[in-house]
Amino acid sequence: MSDKPDTAAAERADLKLRTRWLHSAATITEALPYMRRYADSSFVVKYGGHAMGDDAAAKAFARDIVLLKQVGINPIVVHGGGPQIGKMLERLGIKSSFIDGLRVTDQPAVEVVEMVLAGSINKQIVGAINAAGGNAIGISGKDGPLIRARKLTKTKRDPESNIEKVLDYGFVGEPESVDPRVLYLFERSDFIPVVAPIGISEDGDTYNINADTAAGAIASAMRASRFLLLTDVPGVLDKDGKLIDRMTAQQARALIADGTIHGGMIPKVETCLDAVDNGVEAAVILDGRTPHALLLETFTAHGAGTMIENPAFAGRGTERQPG
Numbered sequence: 001m002s003d004k005p006d007t008a009a010a011e012r013a014d015l016k017l018r019t020r021w022l023h024s025a026a027t028i029t030e031a032l033p034y035m036r037r038y039a040d041s042s043f044v045v046k047y048g049g050h051a052m053g054d055d056a057a058a059k060a061f062a063r064d065i066v067l068l069k070q071v072g073i074n075p076i077v078v079h080g081g082g083p084q085i086g087k088m089l090e091r092l093g094i095k096s097s098f099i100d101g102l103r104v105t106d107q108p109a110v111e112v113v114e115m116v117l118a119g120s121i122n123k124q125i126v127g128a129i130n131a132a133g134g135n136a137i138g139i140s141g142k143d144g145p146l147i148r149a150r151k152l153t154k155t156k157r158d159p160e161s162n163i164e165k166v167l168d169y170g171f172v173g174e175p176e177s178v179d180p181r182v183l184y185l186f187e188r189s190d191f192i193p194v195v196a197p198i199g200i201s202e203d204g205d206t207y208n209i210n211a212d213t214a215a216g217a218i219a220s221a222m223r224a225s226r227f228l229l230l231t232d233v234p235g236v237l238d239k240d241g242k243l244i245d246r247m248t249a250q251q252a253r254a255l256i257a258d259g260t261i262h263g264g265m266i267p268k269v270e271t272c273l274d275a276v277d278n279g280v281e282a283a284v285i286l287d288g289r290t291p292h293a294l295l296l297e298t299f300t301a302h303g304a305g306t307m308i309e310n311p312a313f314a315g316r317g318t319e320r321q322p323g
Protein backbone atom coordinates (compact mmCIF):
# COMPACT_ATOMS: atom_id res chain seq x y z
CA MET A 1 0.00 0.00 0.00
CA SER A 2 1.33 3.48 -0.88
CA ASP A 3 1.81 5.97 1.98
CA LYS A 4 0.54 8.88 -0.17
CA PRO A 5 -3.09 8.89 1.05
CA ASP A 6 -1.89 8.86 4.67
CA THR A 7 0.36 11.88 4.08
CA ALA A 8 -2.52 13.79 2.44
CA ALA A 9 -4.83 12.92 5.34
CA ALA A 10 -2.19 14.02 7.86
CA GLU A 11 -1.74 17.32 6.00
CA ARG A 12 -5.50 17.89 6.01
CA ALA A 13 -5.70 17.18 9.75
CA ASP A 14 -2.76 19.52 10.37
CA LEU A 15 -4.42 22.30 8.35
CA LYS A 16 -7.68 21.80 10.24
CA LEU A 17 -5.88 22.04 13.59
CA ARG A 18 -4.00 25.19 12.55
CA THR A 19 -7.21 26.80 11.29
CA ARG A 20 -8.85 26.01 14.63
CA TRP A 21 -5.90 27.50 16.53
CA LEU A 22 -5.96 30.63 14.39
CA HIS A 23 -9.69 30.95 14.98
CA SER A 24 -9.28 30.50 18.76
CA ALA A 25 -6.40 33.00 18.84
CA ALA A 26 -8.51 35.52 16.89
CA THR A 27 -11.40 35.05 19.34
CA ILE A 28 -9.11 35.59 22.36
CA THR A 29 -7.44 38.61 20.74
CA GLU A 30 -10.82 40.14 20.04
CA ALA A 31 -12.04 39.52 23.60
CA LEU A 32 -9.01 40.84 25.52
CA PRO A 33 -9.61 44.61 25.09
CA TYR A 34 -13.20 44.14 26.25
CA MET A 35 -12.02 42.20 29.32
CA ARG A 36 -9.67 45.08 30.19
CA ARG A 37 -12.34 47.69 29.58
CA TYR A 38 -14.98 46.03 31.76
CA ALA A 39 -12.75 44.90 34.65
CA ASP A 40 -14.31 46.04 37.95
CA SER A 41 -17.51 47.24 36.33
CA SER A 42 -20.99 46.02 37.16
CA PHE A 43 -23.23 44.21 34.71
CA VAL A 44 -26.87 43.75 35.66
CA VAL A 45 -28.25 40.71 33.84
CA LYS A 46 -32.01 40.24 33.73
CA TYR A 47 -32.77 36.57 33.17
CA GLY A 48 -36.38 36.24 32.03
CA GLY A 49 -38.65 33.27 32.67
CA HIS A 50 -38.97 32.60 28.93
CA ALA A 51 -35.20 32.78 28.44
CA MET A 52 -34.65 30.06 31.06
CA GLY A 53 -35.75 27.52 28.46
CA ASP A 54 -34.16 24.09 28.62
CA ASP A 55 -31.50 22.60 30.87
CA ALA A 56 -28.68 23.11 28.34
CA ALA A 57 -29.50 26.82 27.94
CA ALA A 58 -29.62 27.25 31.74
CA LYS A 59 -26.20 25.56 32.07
CA ALA A 60 -24.69 27.75 29.33
CA PHE A 61 -26.11 30.86 31.04
CA ALA A 62 -24.58 29.82 34.38
CA ARG A 63 -21.17 29.19 32.75
CA ASP A 64 -21.26 32.63 31.11
CA ILE A 65 -22.04 34.33 34.42
CA VAL A 66 -19.15 32.50 36.11
CA LEU A 67 -16.82 33.52 33.29
CA LEU A 68 -17.83 37.19 33.57
CA LYS A 69 -16.95 37.07 37.28
CA GLN A 70 -13.66 35.27 36.55
CA VAL A 71 -12.51 38.06 34.20
CA GLY A 72 -13.17 40.73 36.85
CA ILE A 73 -16.68 41.88 35.95
CA ASN A 74 -19.30 42.06 38.74
CA PRO A 75 -22.38 40.31 37.38
CA ILE A 76 -25.64 40.87 39.26
CA VAL A 77 -28.36 38.47 38.13
CA VAL A 78 -31.98 39.63 38.50
CA HIS A 79 -34.41 36.95 37.43
CA GLY A 80 -38.04 36.67 36.38
CA GLY A 81 -40.22 33.61 36.27
CA GLY A 82 -43.58 34.72 34.90
CA PRO A 83 -44.40 31.41 33.12
CA GLN A 84 -43.33 29.39 36.18
CA ILE A 85 -45.54 31.52 38.50
CA GLY A 86 -48.43 31.03 36.07
CA LYS A 87 -48.05 27.22 36.22
CA MET A 88 -47.95 27.16 40.03
CA LEU A 89 -50.98 29.44 40.36
CA GLU A 90 -52.85 27.13 37.99
CA ARG A 91 -51.85 24.04 40.00
CA LEU A 92 -53.10 25.69 43.16
CA GLY A 93 -56.31 26.86 41.48
CA ILE A 94 -55.56 30.57 42.05
CA LYS A 95 -56.76 32.79 39.21
CA SER A 96 -54.61 35.64 37.92
CA SER A 97 -54.88 38.00 34.99
CA PHE A 98 -52.62 40.49 33.24
CA ILE A 99 -53.20 44.14 32.44
CA ASP A 100 -50.65 45.63 30.01
CA GLY A 101 -48.09 42.93 30.74
CA LEU A 102 -48.37 43.09 34.55
CA ARG A 103 -49.93 40.39 36.70
CA VAL A 104 -52.83 41.49 38.89
CA THR A 105 -51.70 40.00 42.21
CA ASP A 106 -54.04 39.51 45.16
CA GLN A 107 -52.96 38.32 48.65
CA PRO A 108 -53.00 34.54 47.90
CA ALA A 109 -51.22 35.18 44.58
CA VAL A 110 -48.44 37.29 46.10
CA GLU A 111 -47.63 34.44 48.50
CA VAL A 112 -47.23 32.09 45.53
CA VAL A 113 -45.22 34.69 43.57
CA GLU A 114 -42.76 35.03 46.46
CA MET A 115 -42.58 31.26 46.94
CA VAL A 116 -41.82 30.62 43.25
CA LEU A 117 -39.47 33.58 42.65
CA ALA A 118 -37.51 33.78 45.92
CA GLY A 119 -37.83 30.03 46.53
CA SER A 120 -37.61 27.58 43.69
CA ILE A 121 -36.42 29.71 40.75
CA ASN A 122 -33.88 31.68 42.75
CA LYS A 123 -32.38 28.49 44.14
CA GLN A 124 -32.36 26.79 40.73
CA ILE A 125 -30.27 29.63 39.30
CA VAL A 126 -28.01 29.70 42.38
CA GLY A 127 -27.54 25.93 42.02
CA ALA A 128 -26.71 26.18 38.31
CA ILE A 129 -24.11 28.94 38.87
CA ASN A 130 -22.52 27.01 41.74
CA ALA A 131 -22.46 23.82 39.63
CA ALA A 132 -20.66 25.82 36.92
CA GLY A 133 -17.87 26.66 39.38
CA GLY A 134 -19.17 29.97 40.78
CA ASN A 135 -20.24 31.07 44.26
CA ALA A 136 -23.76 32.39 43.95
CA ILE A 137 -25.92 33.71 46.77
CA GLY A 138 -29.66 34.15 46.35
CA ILE A 139 -31.46 37.13 47.84
CA SER A 140 -34.70 38.94 47.18
CA GLY A 141 -35.34 42.66 47.19
CA LYS A 142 -36.47 42.17 50.82
CA ASP A 143 -32.91 41.39 51.93
CA GLY A 144 -31.00 44.47 53.03
CA PRO A 145 -33.66 45.69 52.18
CA LEU A 146 -32.40 46.12 48.64
CA ILE A 147 -35.76 47.24 47.18
CA ARG A 148 -38.23 49.43 49.04
CA ALA A 149 -41.47 49.15 47.11
CA ARG A 150 -44.71 51.05 47.04
CA LYS A 151 -48.02 49.99 45.58
CA LEU A 152 -48.09 50.55 41.84
CA THR A 153 -50.51 53.28 40.84
CA LYS A 154 -51.47 53.35 37.21
CA THR A 155 -54.32 54.90 35.30
CA LYS A 156 -55.70 54.10 31.87
CA ARG A 157 -58.11 56.06 29.69
CA ASP A 158 -61.21 54.07 28.79
CA PRO A 159 -61.56 54.50 25.00
CA GLU A 160 -65.39 54.40 25.11
CA SER A 161 -66.11 56.82 27.94
CA ASN A 162 -62.78 58.70 27.62
CA ILE A 163 -62.62 58.59 31.43
CA GLU A 164 -59.27 58.01 33.14
CA LYS A 165 -59.64 54.85 35.30
CA VAL A 166 -57.42 53.86 38.21
CA LEU A 167 -56.03 50.33 37.70
CA ASP A 168 -55.78 48.22 40.84
CA TYR A 169 -53.03 45.63 40.53
CA GLY A 170 -53.26 44.52 44.18
CA PHE A 171 -49.84 43.63 45.58
CA VAL A 172 -47.86 44.79 42.56
CA GLY A 173 -45.17 47.23 43.50
CA GLU A 174 -42.80 49.67 41.92
CA PRO A 175 -39.35 50.35 43.36
CA GLU A 176 -39.51 53.44 45.57
CA SER A 177 -35.80 53.26 46.32
CA VAL A 178 -32.93 50.83 45.88
CA ASP A 179 -30.24 50.59 48.55
CA PRO A 180 -27.29 49.01 46.72
CA ARG A 181 -25.06 48.58 49.79
CA VAL A 182 -25.74 44.85 50.03
CA LEU A 183 -24.60 44.52 46.40
CA TYR A 184 -21.35 46.41 47.09
CA LEU A 185 -20.44 43.59 49.50
CA PHE A 186 -20.62 41.09 46.63
CA GLU A 187 -18.50 43.33 44.37
CA ARG A 188 -15.57 42.93 46.72
CA SER A 189 -15.92 39.17 47.01
CA ASP A 190 -16.12 36.01 44.93
CA PHE A 191 -19.87 35.83 45.46
CA ILE A 192 -22.36 36.43 42.67
CA PRO A 193 -25.73 37.88 43.77
CA VAL A 194 -28.91 36.41 42.31
CA VAL A 195 -31.88 38.66 43.03
CA ALA A 196 -35.60 37.79 43.04
CA PRO A 197 -37.80 40.79 42.12
CA ILE A 198 -39.75 41.06 45.37
CA GLY A 199 -39.97 44.32 47.27
CA ILE A 200 -41.03 45.33 50.76
CA SER A 201 -42.94 48.47 51.75
CA GLU A 202 -42.38 50.70 54.78
CA ASP A 203 -45.38 48.91 56.36
CA GLY A 204 -43.84 45.49 55.78
CA ASP A 205 -46.08 44.46 52.86
CA THR A 206 -44.62 42.16 50.23
CA TYR A 207 -44.86 43.37 46.63
CA ASN A 208 -44.55 41.57 43.32
CA ILE A 209 -42.36 43.66 40.99
CA ASN A 210 -42.00 43.08 37.28
CA ALA A 211 -38.49 41.64 36.86
CA ASP A 212 -37.50 44.07 34.07
CA THR A 213 -38.47 47.01 36.29
CA ALA A 214 -36.61 45.63 39.32
CA ALA A 215 -33.49 44.92 37.23
CA GLY A 216 -33.59 48.40 35.66
CA ALA A 217 -33.85 50.08 39.08
CA ILE A 218 -30.89 48.02 40.33
CA ALA A 219 -28.85 48.80 37.18
CA SER A 220 -29.50 52.53 37.73
CA ALA A 221 -28.61 52.40 41.44
CA MET A 222 -25.37 50.55 40.58
CA ARG A 223 -24.59 52.91 37.63
CA ALA A 224 -23.97 49.66 35.74
CA SER A 225 -21.77 49.55 32.65
CA ARG A 226 -24.24 47.20 31.05
CA PHE A 227 -27.86 46.30 31.62
CA LEU A 228 -28.43 43.07 29.68
CA LEU A 229 -31.95 41.70 29.29
CA LEU A 230 -32.20 38.09 28.18
CA THR A 231 -35.51 37.27 26.53
CA ASP A 232 -36.94 34.89 23.93
CA VAL A 233 -36.37 36.95 20.75
CA PRO A 234 -33.06 37.96 19.08
CA GLY A 235 -33.60 41.58 20.18
CA VAL A 236 -35.84 44.38 18.95
CA LEU A 237 -37.08 43.60 15.45
CA ASP A 238 -38.04 46.20 12.84
CA LYS A 239 -41.31 46.11 10.90
CA ASP A 240 -39.80 43.55 8.46
CA GLY A 241 -38.76 41.28 11.34
CA LYS A 242 -35.07 42.20 10.99
CA LEU A 243 -32.89 42.63 14.08
CA ILE A 244 -32.07 46.26 14.93
CA ASP A 245 -28.53 46.15 16.30
CA ARG A 246 -28.56 49.60 17.94
CA MET A 247 -31.12 52.30 18.65
CA THR A 248 -31.13 55.81 20.02
CA ALA A 249 -33.79 56.76 22.58
CA GLN A 250 -35.51 58.80 19.86
CA GLN A 251 -35.66 55.83 17.45
CA ALA A 252 -36.98 53.57 20.22
CA ARG A 253 -39.78 56.04 21.02
CA ALA A 254 -40.72 56.28 17.33
CA LEU A 255 -40.92 52.47 17.04
CA ILE A 256 -43.19 52.34 20.11
CA ALA A 257 -45.37 55.12 18.69
CA ASP A 258 -45.81 53.39 15.30
CA GLY A 259 -46.57 49.98 16.92
CA THR A 260 -43.44 48.16 15.68
CA ILE A 261 -42.54 47.66 19.33
CA HIS A 262 -45.60 46.31 21.13
CA GLY A 263 -46.76 44.04 23.98
CA GLY A 264 -44.12 42.91 26.48
CA MET A 265 -41.39 44.66 24.47
CA ILE A 266 -42.80 48.11 25.38
CA PRO A 267 -42.05 47.96 29.14
CA LYS A 268 -38.73 46.28 28.34
CA VAL A 269 -37.57 49.09 26.02
CA GLU A 270 -38.98 51.75 28.38
CA THR A 271 -37.03 50.20 31.25
CA CYS A 272 -33.86 50.38 29.11
CA LEU A 273 -34.54 54.04 28.30
CA ASP A 274 -35.01 54.86 32.00
CA ALA A 275 -31.80 53.00 32.86
CA VAL A 276 -29.67 54.88 30.31
CA ASP A 277 -31.32 58.16 31.43
CA ASN A 278 -30.20 57.28 34.95
CA GLY A 279 -26.53 56.75 34.18
CA VAL A 280 -26.30 53.16 32.88
CA GLU A 281 -23.77 53.16 29.99
CA ALA A 282 -25.81 50.93 27.67
CA ALA A 283 -28.72 48.51 27.79
CA VAL A 284 -28.95 45.48 25.50
CA ILE A 285 -31.95 43.25 24.77
CA LEU A 286 -30.76 39.85 23.58
CA ASP A 287 -31.82 36.25 23.05
CA GLY A 288 -31.31 34.16 26.17
CA ARG A 289 -32.01 30.97 24.21
CA THR A 290 -28.91 31.44 22.05
CA PRO A 291 -26.00 29.64 23.70
CA HIS A 292 -23.43 32.08 25.08
CA ALA A 293 -25.32 35.19 23.89
CA LEU A 294 -23.93 36.98 26.96
CA LEU A 295 -20.33 36.27 25.95
CA LEU A 296 -20.92 37.24 22.33
CA GLU A 297 -22.48 40.52 23.42
CA THR A 298 -19.75 41.32 25.92
CA PHE A 299 -16.58 40.17 24.20
CA THR A 300 -17.12 40.61 20.44
CA ALA A 301 -17.18 43.68 18.24
CA HIS A 302 -20.47 42.82 16.57
CA GLY A 303 -22.26 42.05 19.84
CA ALA A 304 -25.60 40.29 20.00
CA GLY A 305 -29.08 41.74 20.25
CA THR A 306 -30.20 45.38 20.31
CA MET A 307 -28.20 48.04 22.13
CA ILE A 308 -29.73 51.23 23.51
CA GLU A 309 -26.84 53.48 24.27
CA ASN A 310 -26.34 56.38 26.67
CA PRO A 311 -24.90 59.12 24.39
CA ALA A 312 -22.65 60.27 27.26
CA PHE A 313 -20.74 56.98 26.97
CA ALA A 314 -20.68 56.66 23.17
CA GLY A 315 -17.64 54.72 21.99
CA ARG A 316 -16.88 53.07 25.36
CA GLY A 317 -17.36 49.57 24.01
CA THR A 318 -20.71 50.52 22.53
CA GLU A 319 -19.49 50.65 18.90
CA ARG A 320 -20.87 47.78 16.83
CA GLN A 321 -19.43 46.15 13.74
CA PRO A 322 -21.36 43.99 11.30
CA GLY A 323 -21.14 40.34 12.39
Ligand SMILES: Nc1ncnc2c1ncn2[C@@H]1O[C@H](COP(=O)(O)OP(=O)(O)O)[C@@H](O)[C@H]1O
Nearest residue numbers: 048050231232233235236237260261262264265
Ligand atom coordinates in the same frame (compact mmCIF):
# COMPACT_ATOMS: atom_id res chain seq x y z
N1 LIG B 1 -40.51 44.91 17.77
C1 LIG B 1 -40.42 43.80 18.52
N2 LIG B 1 -39.29 43.06 18.47
C2 LIG B 1 -39.16 41.91 19.19
N3 LIG B 1 -40.13 41.43 20.02
C3 LIG B 1 -41.29 42.12 20.12
C4 LIG B 1 -41.47 43.34 19.38
N4 LIG B 1 -42.69 43.82 19.70
C5 LIG B 1 -43.23 42.95 20.56
N5 LIG B 1 -42.41 41.91 20.83
C6 LIG B 1 -42.74 40.81 21.76
O1 LIG B 1 -42.10 41.03 23.00
C7 LIG B 1 -41.81 39.75 23.60
C8 LIG B 1 -40.78 39.91 24.71
O2 LIG B 1 -41.41 40.46 25.85
P1 LIG B 1 -41.86 39.50 27.08
O3 LIG B 1 -42.69 38.36 26.57
O4 LIG B 1 -42.46 40.37 28.13
O5 LIG B 1 -40.43 38.95 27.52
P2 LIG B 1 -39.89 38.31 28.90
O6 LIG B 1 -40.89 37.30 29.36
O7 LIG B 1 -38.57 37.75 28.49
O8 LIG B 1 -39.74 39.45 29.89
C9 LIG B 1 -41.36 38.94 22.41
O9 LIG B 1 -41.47 37.56 22.63
C10 LIG B 1 -42.27 39.44 21.28
O10 LIG B 1 -43.42 38.64 21.19
Ligand SMILES: CC(=O)N[C@@H](CCC(=O)OP(=O)(O)O)C(=O)O
Nearest residue numbers: 048049080081082102103210211
Ligand atom coordinates in the same frame (compact mmCIF):
# COMPACT_ATOMS: atom_id res chain seq x y z
C1 LIG C 1 -46.01 42.42 38.34
C2 LIG C 1 -45.58 41.24 37.51
O1 LIG C 1 -46.11 41.02 36.43
N1 LIG C 1 -44.60 40.48 38.01
C3 LIG C 1 -44.08 39.34 37.34
C4 LIG C 1 -42.80 38.92 38.04
C5 LIG C 1 -41.99 37.89 37.28
C6 LIG C 1 -41.47 38.40 35.93
O2 LIG C 1 -41.44 39.58 35.63
O3 LIG C 1 -41.02 37.39 35.14
P1 LIG C 1 -40.55 37.44 33.59
O4 LIG C 1 -39.39 38.32 33.51
O5 LIG C 1 -40.24 36.01 33.32
O6 LIG C 1 -41.73 37.94 32.78
C7 LIG C 1 -45.09 38.17 37.36
O7 LIG C 1 -45.84 38.03 38.33
O8 LIG C 1 -45.09 37.40 36.39
